[in-house]
Amino acid sequence: MRINTPSLFASTVLLAHHVAAGTASPNNPPSRNWVQRKWNGSNYACKCYAGDACWPRAPEWQALNATVGGGLRVVTPPAVSCYNTFQGPLGNISAYDAAACQAVTTGFPSEQFQVDLPAAGLWTYFTNDTCRPTTNPTDTCTLGYYPVLVITAKTTDHIQAGIKFANKNNLRLIVRNTGHDFLGRSVGWGALVINTHNFQDITVTNSWQGAGGYTGSAVTVGAGVQAFKALKTLHELSPPRVMVTGECATVGVAGGLPQGGGHGPLTNLYGFLADTALEFKVITADGVLRTANAVTNPDLFWALRGGGPASFAVIVSASYKTFVDLPSTGVILNITPAQNTNATLFWQGVTAFHGYSNHFVGKGLYVYYELVPGLVLHVQPILGIGKNATELQAILKPLFDDLNAMGLAYDTSSKSYSTFYELYNDMFETETAGQSALTGGWALAKTDVANNNAGIVSAFQNALNHGAILVGHMWNAGEGLPSREWNNSAVNPRFRSVSDKLITVLPLAGNAPLADKAAAQQTLTGVIDGGLRAAAPNGAAYVNEADPFQPNWQTAFWGTNYPALLRLRKRWDPTGVFYAVSTPGTEDWEQIEWGTRLCKKL
Incomplete structure (x- = not known):
């Protein structure tokens, strides 16, 4: 069952009219639209949000929508259909649909149901727990801390366009492949999401021909592939093979999992998923598609292997070693x-x-x-x-x-x-x-x-x-x-x-x-x-x-590796296009105003 989300064009008027006064920082280049705020006695330079003067106008959003093949949508919470009205930051939308509400009420506890939505977080604490399934449609439904807009990317060009648009307009950017995250990194107040879940290709080989000297069996998976699909594909080989995955079958295996390390039932035998990585195809903060392996961009390859999710690049595909499956x-x-x-x-x-x-x-x-x-x-x-x-x-x-x-x-x-x-x-x-x-x-x-x-x-x-x-x-x-x-x-x-x-x-x-x-x-x-x-x-x-x-947290998460990761973050993402809480280089970033605006302290 698909939860309907309003098309961009249905919300064009809302986008065009929901622009309020704001102030871009004069101390930054024109392409970086910083918004000055004061919070708890301190001054901040913040990302640009709906209601700020720097928020892109309707023609700019329409152009982005055309670039991404019509895949730009306004985000609504998963259970919006259970409410008469959705009170969103871009305007109010009539939402109630009894059949859809029943479907989402049934599916809400299912991880796969949530994964298949464009911009949901599987656990709701960091969404502000807004707009949950209800039997009272007159209750209030707001966006809470869900993102505002989502690009359902189907090609690398779509990802590149989203990164460049967010960079140009200084928008908070979130990359989501499954939303399988305890810490709220797949959601974020006022953000633009790039959803990579449509990248579902899987390729297996008996003899890896890439860099690094490894010549054994390998699998290459797209950014949206989940553990259950990868393992099923490998199981159908003769003889059956296996790869390191998370304990949970719905976790994506080519996104935040390897960037955090990636532990699971096979870790005691083969290490982290990151330890088995052979190569990544990624798009960096400048919007360029790159290869990262032991020979090409080896510093980026090292950082992507456990150096922090949503920190260095967007993974498009990942290649890993595979192993003989055992009784x-x-x-x-x-x-x-x-x-x-x-x-x-x-x-x-x-x-x-x-x-x-x-x-x-x-x-x-x-x-x-x-x-x-x-x-x-x-x-x-x-x-x-x-x-x-x-x-x-x-x-x-x-x-x-x-x-x-x-x-x-x-x-x-x-x-x-x-x-x-x-x-x-x-x-x-x-x-x-x-x-x-x-x-x-x-x-x-x-x-x-x-x-x-x-x-x-x-x-x-x-x-x-x-x-x-x-x-x-x-x-x-x-x-x-x-x-x-x-x-x-x-x-x-x-x-x-x-x-x-x-x-x-x-x-x-x-x-x-x-x-x-x-x-x-x-x-x-x-x-x-x-x-x-x-x-x-x-x-x-x-x-x-x-x-x-x-x-x-720097030492707790990365120990002696943190100084090198900090240097690499400054090299590969010097302006902070990517963000995930408590990852390398985020010391100066803070979500002010009760966990909403993402800002740098001045």
Whole structure:
């Protein structure tokens, strides 16, 4: 089902008449239309937004629309059809459609439903949680912090036109391929979006002929290709092959995932997705289509491999190594109130379980688990790639012996598959969209687990006591990757010595009062994640799944690689065409006026 969005031409009058007074900074070149603002006693130079004098006029938008093949649209929230009127920044639109409202209400929790929309964010906190599905069409529906306009790009020319237009007019630009993002980087108040989801080509080869000396099998995927499609294509080869992807099947594999690193079930064997990259086709901030590999633009190639999403270029396509798919076994472990209501005993069990994280990754396992308030530990799966049930159970025996010795009841099951792909489709649980929460996280170093596992578990308890949910991923990005290759990508070197990467989730409505949001952010940063950082000081933060407002984010996300990334950002995007919160070079940028206007502090 397609949610109708108003065409550009239906909104031409709105665009032409919604221009208010603003002031461009006289200290910048004429092509850079900066808007001067004062906020909390400080002066700022801001991007240009609807209502500013620098906002492009209707003929300019019409020309852009023609250049991008009629693919420019006004953005409306996904559930706009459930409301009588959409009160947008470009004017009001009659919106109610009962059938469409029912469809969006049904589809709203589906990740794929949200992915297929042109400018939605899968999690709603950073949209201001506006205009959710409702049974009361007289409720208020506004744009909130969704973008204003979106280009549905179908060719590289369309992407280039969007970048050049945003650069010329100093618009906030967002690049979206799936909207699969916890930190609000796929949405943004007043922005222009370039949607790359239509780039769906997949090409496989048995013998890579590109730069870098690698001659094995490879796959090249377009910017919009998701993990489930790439894995299905590789599975249909003879023999079946596999690539590193995220744990979630709906994640795109050629956008923010490799630019953040890209961890998943195969990371313990082959490193990050970024570590397996062979080449990118990208469009840089100047609108030029370039190749980046080990020989051509090698500095850009390094930065694109884990140096920060939406920081250096728009990825059009990416080429990666592939690997033979192997027989695999998965184990499920549950400790819930159905088995145990003794809190002391439950946390003893969690301590035992987590104390084996170094052991698990050292034996090549990947472990995905959730800790939920109410004495719930859900582990699904404990994954052994290339291992049969007997081999996996032998690795897990010390844990089960400990649980049995302490008298802690649990449920467990095991299943073997002829390939990892079949296990992936059967044992990894489907995630849902449409939820609102603040997200943080921290990766735990092996040394900290070995020396302070009890303190780490106390930090887990602290997090749950403050309303958080913990999602753990046990892997080590250096376990199966030769150390000589560790520095070939820009990911934080500390990830080569971790054994558990945690996501902390603090549920909160995106339209909560500002005071409540500020208090929740302080709790997440200082108390929940602060407890984890204190218990595991040798760890790191993963930029795609962590608190962007944590202290010293440059070091937390990139460690010793940050100075080089900062220099490269200034080289490849000197005027700040691209932006994602807390990425290299964004120290001087701030979203002022209650998280709306993107500005540079003067």
